Amino acid sequence: MVKVAVIGAAGRMGSTVCEAVEAAPDLDLVARIEAGDALDPGTLAGADVAVDFTRPEVTEANVHACLDARIHAVVGTTGWGPDALERVGAHARTAGRSVLIAPNFAMSAVLAMRFAAMAAPYFESAEVLEMHHPDKVDAPSGTAAATARGIAAARAEAGMGAMPDATLSDPLGARGARIDGVPVHAVRLRGLTAHEEILLGNPGEQLVIRTDSFDRVSFMPGVLFAVRHVGERPGLTVGLDAAMGLA
Amino acid sequence: MVKVAVIGAAGRMGSTVCEAVEAAPDLDLVARIEAGDALDPGTLAGADVAVDFTRPEVTEANVHACLDARIHAVVGTTGWGPDALERVGAHARTAGRSVLIAPNFAMSAVLAMRFAAMAAPYFESAEVLEMHHPDKVDAPSGTAAATARGIAAARAEAGMGAMPDATLSDPLGARGARIDGVPVHAVRLRGLTAHEEILLGNPGEQLVIRTDSFDRVSFMPGVLFAVRHVGERPGLTVGLDAAMGLA
Amino acid sequence: MVKVAVIGAAGRMGSTVCEAVEAAPDLDLVARIEAGDALDPGTLAGADVAVDFTRPEVTEANVHACLDARIHAVVGTTGWGPDALERVGAHARTAGRSVLIAPNFAMSAVLAMRFAAMAAPYFESAEVLEMHHPDKVDAPSGTAAATARGIAAARAEAGMGAMPDATLSDPLGARGARIDGVPVHAVRLRGLTAHEEILLGNPGEQLVIRTDSFDRVSFMPGVLFAVRHVGERPGLTVGLDAAMGLA
Amino acid sequence: MVKVAVIGAAGRMGSTVCEAVEAAPDLDLVARIEAGDALDPGTLAGADVAVDFTRPEVTEANVHACLDARIHAVVGTTGWGPDALERVGAHARTAGRSVLIAPNFAMSAVLAMRFAAMAAPYFESAEVLEMHHPDKVDAPSGTAAATARGIAAARAEAGMGAMPDATLSDPLGARGARIDGVPVHAVRLRGLTAHEEILLGNPGEQLVIRTDSFDRVSFMPGVLFAVRHVGERPGLTVGLDAAMGLA
Incomplete structure (x- = not known):
């Protein structure tokens, strides 16, 4: 059973992710984190993986917080520049955890x-x-x-x-x-x-x-695939195709 | 058994029409008329219907010759202006025969x-x-x-x-x-x-x-439909859709 | 502005009809009638047309009530037998109002x-x-x-x-x-x-x-078409294709 | 310029292959070999690659003759059993030439x-x-x-x-x-x-x-791909997908 935290749980995508995680028999939704909530081991509630569908201004900080808490991150938020990717990649390697950032989960x-x-x-x-x-x-x-x-x-x-x-x-x-x-x-x-x-x-x-x-739910199979497999590739992976071994 | 003459029988469309008429059990190909051949009761050989796939310069004269010979005409040649249509329509009514002119037989x-x-x-x-x-x-x-x-x-x-x-x-x-x-x-x-x-x-x-x-044969069902039904509508009909009762 | 009453307004189809009527600039939703509500000139609130998506057991009585109130009826409820259609058709002619019953509004x-x-x-x-x-x-x-x-x-x-x-x-x-x-x-x-x-x-x-x-909303263009045009055909019409002049 | 011999050149597929090879600017059709013709360096006319669309009874012997003449073979003929594949594979390795056998070139x-x-x-x-x-x-x-x-x-x-x-x-x-x-x-x-x-x-x-x-010509891009690339994979390859690096 993979324990999952959803960051941005009240948003359109976030709430759809919560429903999809709850419906999956091999996944356990342990935390719904909304804008303004702290992001720390307490709120992350022992999650193995966090899913972030938030906003460009906060997503990088969210990922660093996840890595500090030693959990993998799956990110659908857009707006990542090369420097931010570099920083997150380095942090992931240091933390021994994985990050997957994808612009499209369909x-x-x-x-x-x-x-x-x-x-x-x-x-x-x-x-x-x-x-x-x-x-x-x-x-x-x-x-x-x-x-x-x-x-x-x-x-x-x-x-x-x-x-x-x-x-x-x-x-x-x-x-x-x-x-x-x-x-x-x-x-x-x-x-x-x-x-x-x-x-x-x-x-x-x-x-x-x-x-x-x-429908928006068309992104869920890709998100759930990422949640299940993010830990298999060390460090930073960009693109769902890379996570699927296609790129 | 409907007797059919094909005018322009050596052309790409004309030769395909000949093959289609020969393959149809209810139609009888009685004349293959090529460029330069005269168009008169002798060459038309007792046809009930003539099919014309020739060239804009000669098609109107061909249709008048058919009507003079008291046979229906199905025309796939393009380039008909309003005056030519008018003349052919008048001639068809006088002759008590039918003409179908269609830009598209598909x-x-x-x-x-x-x-x-x-x-x-x-x-x-x-x-x-x-x-x-x-x-x-x-x-x-x-x-x-x-x-x-x-x-x-x-x-x-x-x-x-x-x-x-x-x-x-x-x-x-x-x-x-x-x-x-x-x-x-x-x-x-x-x-x-x-x-x-x-x-x-x-x-x-x-x-x-x-x-x-x-394939070019895609026009043949429409041409054969026209050959079989041209006589049902007196005078001039323009368009296969009109001949099919759709317009 | 056509005034519309929706019978079965709390059901899945009925509530979707209410939304569609409210969104149409030329239609005015004047009554939402639910199971158990009386169906009389008071509850029908001056409607010109009533839409019935209810259950087979009650739909015929609903239509007779609409005709008694001198309003047209558009019916998507299934289960109509020949006798019921006969009775409703006769009533519609007497009342000088129209009824459209259709199994499919897509x-x-x-x-x-x-x-x-x-x-x-x-x-x-x-x-x-x-x-x-x-x-x-x-x-x-x-x-x-x-x-x-x-x-x-x-x-x-x-x-x-x-x-x-x-x-x-x-x-x-x-x-x-x-x-x-x-x-x-x-x-x-x-x-x-x-x-x-x-x-x-x-x-x-x-x-x-x-x-x-x-999506279920795919039935709404057909329902709204029926609401707008039901009055144009006197008596009983069966099938949206008939209402559209196709059958 | 790759020199190509076509074995079975008078057949339906063989003649289509001849046309496709002739139309390709980088290929040179050097031999059309028909049923009954000998298959030796003389008739193969210095070809680099032979294409075989013949019959199950003769195709294996044809491939051995090609390998004896030190030329690659592309085979669309069906009916190959495991023993024949084994023999041809061994021969190809010995001869230092390549054989591609494919059931489908589309x-x-x-x-x-x-x-x-x-x-x-x-x-x-x-x-x-x-x-x-x-x-x-x-x-x-x-x-x-x-x-x-x-x-x-x-x-x-x-x-x-x-x-x-x-x-x-x-x-x-x-x-x-x-x-x-x-x-x-x-x-x-x-x-x-x-x-x-x-x-x-x-x-x-x-x-x-x-x-x-x-149309039958739909197999030609696959055949020409095979002709151009057969020599890149040593020995026997089965399936166009394998030749394309997909399998």
Whole structure:
């Protein structure tokens, strides 16, 4: 039974994490820590692992406090710069504990991105579509842009040139965005949440990798995976794909 | 047994039509007419219906010759202007024969376009994706543009306003083209032929209509349908959807 | 402004209807009626339309009470037999008010079913896939079965024979169920809600109609459509497709 | 410039390989060898690599002849038993040349199968759909069965139990086949060629991997990859995935 503390337990993500931990038969929720609570062995209540979904201003201090208390940390809060990562990595090694920081805990998205990069060298063409609810203010999504960059890097490493594209006339911009040469298209549709589709094509064949995130709970399998396995990799690990042994 | 003459029998589409007619148990291919052949009762060989896939310069004369020979005409050649349609319609009524002129004989594409327009008034959001081989020189495809205009017209008739779209930042044009306010996206991928996907969304639900054309033979079911049913509608009919009773 | 009363306002569907009515700028929620409340002009509070999502034992009495109060009724409760429909239809005509009873208010599902039947006569092959969460106890879904029956009826009316299928060996039953000759496949996958895909095929072409229901709110556009338009069709109407002018 | 000999050059696959080699700027087709032709340094014409798409009765002898002539062999012919593999492996090591034998050269199918197995341990649910033309006599396809077995093996290795499935009533068999506990569904639809879809699900998320083979040319990118890289792995390699470094 892994004992888990959730920091930011009253937030949207934090409260969802609490529910997921409580529902998992091999995990024990020992502490719900909210903004303003102290973070010390008393409040951490003998946890083996702490999960932090808080705010960029406080997350680094939280991780140091966890390491001081000799517990592993799984962090979904964004905003980490290279210096903060460096400090936390050094502290983790000294403390003999592990830290996993990941910008995205959606397993299907992480796997889709990794598979796209693995497949890219074998296909002439690759394009990325992302589909989101219409309240999203930016296009394309960060995940789609990262996917396109991963495809482009894999193609470059394999010495591939530009993709075939005979388009001469596209007065309205139907061919979408280009990110490192990879076309990216963004759909905004009422009813959707967050979806991505990667199309890869060769003469006579197509490979499609699609990921659908229907709900915030889609991050929970990734968070629980991280909680269960964070201790297996010493020091600092960045990215769920690295924790899954994919990167 | 319907007797069929194919005009332009040596062309890419014409030869495919010949094969399809020969393979149909209820149709009899009585004449293969090539460029330069005369078009008269002798060469038409007692046909009930002639199919014309030729060139814009000759198609109107071909149809008049068919009507003079008292046979119905099914026409896939493009380039018809309003005056030519008017002349052919008048001639057909006088001759007591029927003419069907259609820009697209792909049944799935024609149905998809019609269904998109029928569904559009019931959904907050609608977007069109088209996916083609990378040798296509223009974007978006004519079918996708026509689909978008059909959706827009149906929304306007239902008194609907603009679709929800909170996009504030799209520096690279990932949101694609807008045709009458409907977003249209174009993918170019090696391995594909001609594909279209229409996405319609409401809170909590999505309707997707997709059409795949894998091969030139995809036009044959529509051509054969037209051959079998052209005589049922007197005078001139424009569009396979009209012939199918959908428009 | 249409004034709306919700009967069964404390139930799962009823409370979702209340939220949807409150969020619609052209509708005014004037009464939330719960089990045990009287149903009379006082509690109905001047409503123009009442929405009933209650239980089979009480729904017919509720509709008669609405008609006595001279208001239209939109009913999502199931369990209506032919005699009850007859009685309610007669009462509606006498009262000069309208009643709409529908087993399914998901617009995308209703449209998908209708489009499948419309398209079926034009395609050699048709199959139905339904995909649901793994807590569903029966397979295939009622919607998928109804879709298959609609396809089969449309094929029969068009005089079409059996679909092509050369399968000689299928020891494990991978070809799925047959409903009136139409293959139906059922997927059960964690993360899904209710999804259906209809595949129609001809030589060289495919038409796919897909409907996704992500959430109970997916019924609300259909309920609100019914509330807005119930008064346009005198007497009793059965089915959202009929109310939408599709059947 | 890699010099290539094609054995079985007059067959359906062999002639397609000849066309693909001729179209590749970095490959040189030096020999087309047909049934009945001798296989010796003369007919092999200085080739670096020979591609064999012939028949089970002759393929092993062909490979030995290639190795005697000190050239690498890429083999798509089926019917290899363990003894024949053993003999060819030993010969290849002695000759200092390489042999690649693969049952499937469709890159997208090979990648899809590999990705399915990689992803399987991270998802509660997994199902396999395969869709083929209706002239196929067996169901499910060998590729779908192999995919299901790969998923099942990956789940077993990760210590996962049965998938969630509450189905109590399925009188018509809509839930399809089970292969090592993984549901497999087979669709037969006019217009399709060979398609596979793997669905993986977790609470709130779905990962879909889809592969479409539209045409026999879909095997060519895999064959050409093998021709270019066969020499990099000494001795015998079985499976395109192994040659791609995926297995």
